[in-house]
Amino acid sequence: MQIREMIPQDRKSLRKLYLESRRRTFYWDDPLLMHEEDFDRDTQDEQIFVAIEQQQIVGFISIYLPENFIHCLFIHHEFQGLGIGHLLMQQAKKVTQRPIRLKCLSRNHEALAFYEKEGWQKVHEVKLHDPYWEMIFPD
Template identity: 25%
Template sequence: MEIRDRTPDDLAACVKALAEVQSSDRYPVDWPGDPAGWLTPGGLIRAWIAVEEAAVLGHVALTRDMEVTRLFVTPAARGRGLAARLLDTVRAAVDTPLKLEVSSEGKAAIAFYERSGWRRVGSSRARWLNTAGEPALVHHYVSPPAGPGSTGRL
């Protein structure tokens, strides 16, 4: 398994992996009309994928405002530390604190971020709807301080 930069040629495999995640976890809550476009948000600086034998197992992206987004690992690949490795890859690429948002419905994601040292700094209502059809409650997090050995490059 390797983590590498995502290329345009990877988008079809990323959409396939996202479909597996959406079917299992309802992430994203509503399937986007243009899933490849959803994986390429405005302000995208860089995206990485975890791949094994040409299959995309995970994905993460970074936007210009230093927000980690579109992080997911396929159900079959969970339990292997891929989400942590993807986040570590992003953190190693920059020398500034990162931020991310997670829906309050994402209990496993919240537990993972908090175990990983991310700190909740607030919450707000999103413009999109949660599974109950209400504006989603979104928690805002900042990354833990960079540790020794951080390369801090982008």
């Protein structure tokens, strides 16, 4: 497993991974409203690291460094549960200052369990149309 910074040639694979992962994870949203180009918009101005296994991108994390905010963490469904999310989180911890923040939808129970296992703490649940937890990784 290799973790490295994204290069321009990765964009096509990342767009596809992001779209497929969102459609699978956020099954309650209309999949027709999700597009490959969303990756470009949703990761603009963010530092992106990719996980490579057998020359294939199997996951990525995007970080908005000015706010130490993890915006995206997606792992290809066939590679979940193998420690890739943990490795990407370790990389994020190397390039950010503490505390690190993220948001996780309240109904995304698998992701919440992952973050808590990784040492993240729930701070506050924001009760909007689609409630989410603000979480921090403390000092």
